[in-house]
Each structure stands twice: as C-alpha cells, then as structure tokens.
Amino acid sequence: MSPDRSPRSRRPTRSPKRFLDRLVRDTARTLTPPTRPEAFLHAVCATLGPQLDRPVRLKFVGFPPGLDVSGITLALDExxxxxxxxxxxxEHKFVIAxxxxxxxxxxxxxxHHPAGTPAAARRLLARADEDVPWDQVVAMATRSPATAAARAEWEAEECGLRLAAKFRRVVGPGAAAGRTTQDTLTGRLSSSLGNIGGP
Incomplete structure (x- = not known):
C-alpha cells in the first residue's frame, strides 16, 4: 500500500512503539479483564476511531483458499x-490487525472511495461468504508498487508485531501466546515485502 495523497492526510511522526503503547493503554482502560482476543481488537479499533478522521470497523471473515492474504483495509469516505x-x-490476529x-x-x-460503500464491500460486511467478489475486494485494497510501499510495509508490520507482543498481557495468561522472536520478525517482514505490488 502506498501513501494516501489526499489533502487532509498528514503523516504522523509518532513511532510505532509510542503509538501502540498509548493505543493499548487507552483501550485497556475501557475493558474489564479477562477479555477475549477478538473483543480486545474490536475495542482497539473503537479507541482508534476518534483519533482519526473517521471510525474504524473491524470484521473477522474467512478468506477463500489460495487468496494469499490474511488482512485488508478498505478506506471508505465514511x-x-x-x-x-x-x-x-x-496471536496472529493481533499481528494482522x-x-x-x-x-x-x-x-x-x-x-479511497468517496461515493459510499461499494457493492463488493457491502457483500463482505453482510457475511454473504459465497457471494463475495473477492477479486474486487482485494483490488480495492491493492498495494502500490511505488518505492514508498517498501517503507510502508516495514512500518505497518512493526505495528503488527508490537501489538502481538502485548498479546499475553492484554488477553490474560490462559491464551496461547509465544514470544515474538527475531526469526518471526524477519519472516513476517520478508513475506510482506515480497507481496508489495500485489494483494
């Protein structure tokens, strides 16, 4: 994915660590433990929305076999x-989200889609799994082959890994959490960078 060039965009300078630390801290204040992983991620998005120009909605959906992606974001006007x-x-859901x-x-x-929610996105949100035109959905979120995309993927993946590193603490000791190792970091970043220019 490449930088959004819309006039209202202004690139944040806060580091991934400071951003995630604050976001998780603010989210944790809204919840009473124990919290299921999916519920925590929904709360993270609810906390993030007011800090942005529009709300953030999170959906968990089964992606079709062979799609080669596990997470996408659609930037709609609203x-x-x-x-x-x-x-x-x-824990991997934490990385993806x-x-x-x-x-x-x-x-x-x-x-960016200024004219409302496209039909493909509406089908996805309705969970009409058999009717979702996945090729259109993925095209709506395709990453750019621009040079800046490499940096964007590194930054985004660092956010994913930093959020996953908080998994054990925010969803309780009963969760199956492992340490994020350097091998994990390298493998995930290599996978993401290898997909630049595609879904």
Missing part, C-alpha cells in the same frame, strides 16, 4: 473497514 482472517490463531492499523495510522492506504 469509515475504515479492517478485515482479518477469522481462522488465524489468536496491527499491520492494518499501522497502515491506517501512517496513512499508507492508496485506495
């Missing part, structure tokens, strides 16, 4: 829609 693979392990939130935070989404 809201952001973050879509995360519902069958991913709980955090990655997409990173793109929103750094304003590195290159597709």
């Amino acid at each position: 809201e952001y829609i973050v879509v995360v693979e519902e069958r991913a392990p709980a 955090g990655h997409e939130i990173g793109h929103i935070h750094y304003q590195t989404l290159d597709v």
